Amino acid sequence: MRLVVALSAAVLLASALIYTSFSAASPALSPSQLLRQAQPGRSYQLTGKVVAGSVRHEGDGLDFSVADRVGGTAIPVSYSGTVPDPFREGREVIVTVEKQGGRFVGERNSLITKCPSKYKTAPAGEKQNY
């Protein structure tokens, strides 16, 4: 009896988790994927590199373009809210965006930068590892 109660509670929690997470989640896409798949009114996690020379301060907001890690497709994003310290041109960022009309608007305070490149090991050839 107790087992049944416990199990059904667990199943209930699990199904609630599954349902809400799939409906609340925003898919992570690269710029080129986003251009192909974006539907208005849904939010997506855009990941890619900040295009050099694209960062512009507009009033309280920030405009920049995000490009594929490899290849040229870039998407302009208008964003407002907190900008993390490591945010730089050329750095990898993740930002939650929504398609509004023809443009992509970043969700407030959703900008994340991946850890600075200092953590990356130096390109091979420059150093001899042994």
Add this chain to the structure above:
Amino acid sequence: MADLGRICLLLALVVCAYGIFAAVYGVRTGRVEFSESARRAVYALAIILTTAFAVLEIAFLRNDFAFNTVADTSSRTTPTFYRAAAVWSSQEGSLLLWAWLLSLWSSLALFLVRRRMRDIAAYATAVLLGFAAFFISLMIFYATPFATTSPAPAEGVGLDPLLRFPTMMIHPPMLYSGYTLCTIPLAFAVGALATRRVDADWIKAIRRFAFAAWLFLGVGILLGARWSYSELGWGGYWGWDAVENASLMPWLTGTAFLHSLMIQEKRGMLKVWNVSLVLATGTLAVMGTFLVRSGILNSIHAFGGATLGVPFVVLIGILIAGSIYLVVSRRDVLRSEHRLDSLLSRESLFLANNVVLVALCFVIFWGTYFPLISEALTGTEASVGPPWFDRYTVPLALILVLLSGIGPVIAWRRATLANARRNFLAPLLGALATLVVLVAAGVTERPFALAMFCCAGFVFASVAQEFVRGTRARRAIAGEPPPLALLALVRRNRRRYGGYVVHVGIAVLFVGVAASSSFQHAVEQRIAVGGSTRVGSYTIRYVRPTATITPKEDRAHTGSTLALGAVLDVSKGKRHVATLRPSEGFYDSGEPAQGSVGHLIGGQAVSHISMSAGLTRDVWTAIAPDISTPALQRIVTIGNRTLSAEEAPIAIGVLAREYLKHPPAAEFHFIVSPLVMWIWIGGLIVFGGGLIAIWPAPSTVRRRVALRSRSAHGLARA
């Protein structure tokens, strides 16, 4: 020196291999001398890894840039304090820290049980050495801390400015101590299961280690939160980031275990549950390390270009499969000695607390790994945000705090109406009084926060009642004056009363969390000098700009080239509250392409927040100065064209003067949040309570208690 380090690692691996063999061989054949030798191998490992760690630490302190990891994460301009801490800022260095701490804690654990539980300890030795061997192999084959470059670079890249914060010195070692300590209960659980001796003995042996793991992990998590609040310029202390979650999960299952183990000690119940919790906690701790090291999930902590995913997945797979096999194959000896007498008893309440904690852990697990789950199921990676986590964790946290108030006062075995009335009157009155006061004060718009405050009131009253009753009882027996009686009471029942103090600390902490998240005012605004804005009931005025040039030789500073900031005047009504000075430091990027002047400020920019912290509220401020104005950019461009590297600092001086003379409007971020301070105070109370509980009892007391519990055990069996 690097050779010594490499030799140490190779030697360490050999010692591990020998130790594992000796331990297993010794216990299989009953040849005690082999098990003993295996234990000594662990001591030897600790010595070898201490040497290796010392080699690396010395390399950092001596600026030996021949070591790649030193060149990558340190520099001559990095202050000494941060150079010492930079050891664990890299992938390789943190692996070494892990293995080193593991060897130290394992030695201590095995030393303490050297005359007892030979067979269990032998298996535990093998498991612990297995972990050590894994991490040492990673350092030998994947990411060696002793890789060198010849000729050595003249200067290193420097420690990431974001990590130049005092808790950097203790946060990682604390967290890693927590993680490594989690593997000790796991190792002994494996030993107990393998030898089929799953009574309360092994639990007694690792109880203190489980508690220490819990304490270290908790402190580590809290220090991380503190770092995030006062160093990362976003003003929050928790963001449901994957790595934060990873450290919270073993802490939650560890908390559950610390409660349910009491039921096994007292009543011989919940054996399967307990070993499962211990195995899960250890596995989650390894998974936590894996998350940081693999870069598999997006996180501000994820190390770029990390490549340790595959070995970790294999290890975790072995851990999970091994755990399931052991528990299932030993289920005959894991049967409970008693049944639950009543749903209204301390046992069932502990069970409820366990269920809530595990549910909480599961929710966080699901949310954290959701990107992987959704990618596996639907093909696209998707993630859930903080609102999703809050939806589940807030109600679960409420229940948890409430249970932590009920637990201490409900009777073991079966609560009757009479003792319920006797025990619950005061706590209920406490909760009710809190409710009345808060409603009278008009705090009604946030039901969850209100509920949390009432639950906390319940906890405070119930713990206070326990202390008062205990003290009164001691006075009646020993006739001591109240303060002495209280002291004696705590000293004789450290675990119990230390635990109660922890409950109070947790309740205080959650009051801080509930208040600061529900009643926060945040403003982000662009303000020119002389302008002001309102944040909650405060007015903040931008009085004047500031600029500080940090000379390269100045080791006391964290090493930014230029810091631009503001003097802010905070007032409430007509009353002056505080003068705050937030700034942003601009760091050298070391990129010649940015020009002789440009590179000096072209690196990372780091917020130095400024806040007025108080018991009732914090006023938190951060600034993002605008250096992209044409006037300032012109100085950089002209400087790049005309100045050599030696002369470049002159341009920084000109830039600073120009900024002070014609300050452009700056972007500000203000937060006024109530009771944040109580999060840290609650943390300190938890830590204090934890220390009380974990402190070794005087040996006479221990013997007496052991005798009593043994006879109680005998009685219970009879």
